[in-house]
Amino acid sequence: MKKIPLLMLLSAIIFLSLHPTLSYAQDDSLPTKRIVGYFAEWNIYLENNYYEVSDIPWDMVTHINYAFAKIEIGRIAIIDKWAAIQKPFDAILDTPIRGHFGQLIKYKEQYPHVKTLISVGGWTESKYFSDVALTEESRNTFADSCVEFIRTYRFDGVDIDWEYPVSGGMPENIRRPEDKQNFTLLLKCLREKLDAAGAEDGKHYLLTIAAPAGSFNIKNTEPEIYHQYLDFINIMTYDYSGSWENVANHLAPLYMNPNDPSYPERKEKFNVDWTVKEYLRLGVPAEKINVGVPYYAAGWQEVNGGINGLFGTSSKPLSSTQFHYINSLLKSPDLGFTRYWDEYAMVPYLWNPESATVYSYEDEISLKNKCDYVIENNLGGIMIWELSGITAEGGTTLTSVIYDSFTSFKDEIYGDLNGDGKVNSSDLAILKRYMLRAISDFPIPEGRKLADLNRDGNVNSTDYSILKRYILKAIDNIPVDD
Known part of the structure; x- marks a missing residue:
């Protein structure tokens, strides 16, 4: 065995410790992009869609954000001690910690x-962020408490979910105009404290945030400055529409729909593509950006007008519901729901004309499109809010889409429907048989995606025509925008 000079070995160790994301591609079974899943503390209770740490698809994620910790007297604190550190599960190695933390x-x-991170704040626990960010003393106190917390409970880092600096969020939130600059200073302080602790502990502690998607809230922060203190940024690219509105619009559209009757600024900016491009414009490195995806749906009843309900006016907005509920509606045709696809926004929605009900949600097709978007734009990965949304299905439907996208995309060839690495008449025959229902599925798992040659969410005669034209060399490339 060749001896490696000590200095070279130490340099390599230091380099990898400062660049932890570089390790993903070393194992073919690991994703080449981040898959960050939020785990909700309250799911420990039956009425909240019971979901344990053991239900997490550990082999399909790269990071788990535990939601949430709170701020108490200027320090990080546990919200529900029974759920976090007391509930007995099975025997937990050599630690006295029980609850979710012990399971993690x-x-x-x-x-x-x-990697596991403790997420602080969220929608309901952001009241005191303005206070802890206000002075150098308050920032140091909070940052020191975070270091102590992750050392005690063996987390790999801290995720700050301040919703939101300056304005917005819960009515009782404390807010100040100087939150914009103080938020950056808080992240700087946390970075310094975590790095100092990491140097002592021989590891790299992560610092991330959940960042807003709306243009107004983005303006109240300094992404162009604060990104240097962060390992990555989870953008909350969902809740573009919801129960606070009386118009049935998309929850998480990838692109703008030109037929959206909203006022011009909303029409332009309320979509994933605009949000991502805004952060890029502000100087955030593409590899630090994770696109947020919802495992839940927004809904409206008593909808009038619109396009099969979409863009219609509702007198009864509904509370959000989870993906598995939407799946149950689709699997019960007698309930009267029909799935529609918005070819502009690249997302689905459900419409029931009898009950005048609309649901906007993420499904396997729209999620795959977002994964492709991440790959094509060299972004860092996907963030999931939150993992329990598919639990009633007893599987990992949506998460599998993300995992497969980020582990096999290099080998995928549009039009190669039998997986032999070529696009030829054999693939055309397979597509024809599939469309004629002579076969119920493609020979390879990703076949449906690779057969959708114009990426409109459907496999139909248009795709057949594209594939035939490509084989006859009438066109040079697939997929195409058709």
Whole structure:
């Protein structure tokens, strides 16, 4: 075995510790992009869609954000001690910590590639961020408490979910005009404290945030400055529409729909593509950006007008519901719901004309489009809010789409429907048989995606025509915008 000079070895160790994301591609079974899943503390209770740490698809994620911790007397604090550190599950290795935290420690032993972060704040617990960010003393106190917290409970980092600096969020939130600059200073302080602790502990502690998608809230922060202190940024690219509005619009559209009757600024900016491009314009490195995706749906009843309900006016907005509920509606045709696809926004929605009900949601097709968007734009990955949304299905439907996208995309060839690495008449025959229902599925798992040659969410005669034209060399490239 060739001896490696000590200095070279130490340099390599230091380099990898400062660049932890570089390790993803070393194992073919690991994603080449981040898959960040939020785990909600309150799901421990039956009425909240019971979901345990053991239900997390550990082999399909790279990071788990535990939601949430709160701020108490200027320090980070546990919200629900029973759920977090007391509830007895099974025996937990050599630690006295029980609850979800103990389970996280246990499963991290089995899946060492997964990093866990404690998320502070969220929609309901952002009241005191303005206070902890206000002065150098308050920032140091809070940052020191975060270091102590992650050391005690064996987390790999801290995720700040301040919703939102300066304005917005819950009515009782404390807010100040100087939050904009103080937020940056808080992140700087946290970065310095985490780096100092990491140097002592021989590891790199992560610092991330959940960042707003709306243009107004983005303007109240300084992404062009604060990104240097962060390992990555989870943009909350969802809730573009919801129960606070009386118009049935898309929850998480990838692109703008030119037929959206909203006022011009909303029409232009309320979509994933605009939000991502705004952060890029402000100087955030593409590889630090994770696109947020919802495992839930927004809904409206008593909808009048619109396009099969979309853009219609509602007198009864509904509370959000989880993806597995939407799946149950689709699997019960007698309930009267029909799935429609918005070819502009690249997302689906459901419409029931009898009950005048609309649901906007994410499905496997729209999620795959977003994964492709991440790849094509060299972004960092996908963030999921939140993992329990598919639990009633007893599987990992949506998460599998993300995982497969980020582990096999290099080998995928549009039009190669039998997986032999070529696009020829054999693939055309397979597509024809599929459209005639002579076969119920494609020979390879990703076949449906690779057969959607214009990426409109459907496999039909248009795709057949594209494939035939490509084989006859009438066109040079697929997929195409058709």
